Amino acid sequence: MFTVRVTAQPPVSAPTGTAGRAPAWADAGLVSGEAVELDVRAARLGSRVLALLLDIVAQAVLTLLLAILLSTLAVPLLPSGLVDGAFFEGLATVFLVFALVGYPVLFERFCHGRTPGKMAVGLRVVSVDGGPVGLRQSLTRALVGVAVEWPGLVLPLLSWVAGVTVMLTDRRGRRLGDLVAGTMVVHTRTTRSWRPTPMIIPPLVGWAATLDLTRMDDALALAVRQYLTRAHGFAEPSRTRLAQGLWSEMAAVTSPPPPRGVPEQLLLATVLAERNRRGSLRLRRTRAVTATLWPELNPAPQLTPTPRLTPASAAVPGSAPNAVRPSVPTARTGPPATPPTLG
Structure with missing residues (x-):
């Protein structure tokens, strides 16, 4: 869901200085089919690197869990002749491909363009026209990312520098995979600064x-x-x-x-x-x-008196030894009793 911002008047050109520059929030430049600008902000290098680090941790944990489950459940059921060094090397390759390619593709396909890292940071992958990301686009992004960005199988150090340079120079903060697949990453949370109640100077x-x-x-x-x-x-x-x-x-x-x-x-x-x-x-x-x-609309809280047990020495004959007496004695209605006179 995106917030739609309709501009009723042409935008006023802001001064060139930083002091008079209007705050640029909707810098993604996404326009719907009805010619309405979408109020979304493109994700930059900092937020995307943070999301990538969280996804790397999630990929490592997921791969470890799958390896433990497979080694404890599936491997003992296989014939002993199939389990050798080549089998484990192939299994490691499958796990690596699943973690680096299958992980982002599946999450972006079934979670509306969001991996766990992007969910935590508040990012989403969309098409350049603002539509949902497709399966081919997610697969293209993942393959290009594995080849030249992260982990960068082709010239790792040089490809990392090229990827960071592209993200810093692109107006929408897109990486190489986004440029090839026709996608971009946007923020799903808007910045709302806390505004206090107006005060009187x-x-x-x-x-x-x-x-x-x-x-x-x-x-x-x-x-x-x-x-x-x-x-x-x-x-x-x-x-x-x-x-x-x-x-x-x-x-x-x-x-x-x-x-x-x-x-x-x-x-x-x-x-x-x-x-x-x-x-x-x-x-x-x-x-x-x-x-x-x-x-009665606002009844005052009433404290319930704590019942007190009657001592055994002062108990009335014929009553139970644990009889409970009221905490407040009842008021007399007749004349006060006259004390006896000694003759």
Whole structure:
């Protein structure tokens, strides 16, 4: 599953400097058949090497388990004349081919382009057009990878350098096997940085306390909240223009006017934080009134008294020796008893 991002306006050209460069998330360049850009990011060298290391560990463990099972179950059942050095060499070759070729092909075929290492890192193999990877493509990737990439049967050291160079220079981070098979590796998890609740800066605390927010509706508050959580992903000057447009709408329904020289984004965050604070106080008061009028809705926890056993010396005649008496004596309803007088 990919997130679809529809661009309603032509993208604004970002400045060439790193300070004004828009954050490039969807750099895979995948476009669906409906001309909609897919919001996915191409996997680079670091994440792919990490996934490869995890897959190497999984391949070694799987090969070891298969060898143990075969040596303990299948080999004793074979005739003694068939089991010799050549048999074990051929068996080792079969295991090696299965680990290096069969392992990625089977997992990419039945797990939607993901091996265990790619699952752990959050990667997936797809076609260059964004479609699912096919069996021939997975087999081609695996054969090219074994021959010239990992473990690199043809000129290992030189092929490793060539593979890393291709991945670093390719715009989508593809390796030689991806170029031959027409595939690429993309991230399946999007980066979502933690965005805290908008706070009120100290110079605006006094102004925020005097705001009249009675005419501010929920739709405008939701639009401001969405802008504040996504503003880091907008490029200039679109970010400033959108903030100015939202503030013009908010200024028309709030009063008094803000101090001069404060950026619109800080004003939006201040108004939204003050609205959230007042909403929390209102909810707290409502719950307190509800608990007062209808205490049965919020019953207080009751502690069950621990029963105490009656001592044997104070037990009532005819009662059981382990009788249980109430922890709190019952109240008398009649007049208090008069102590006897000694004559």
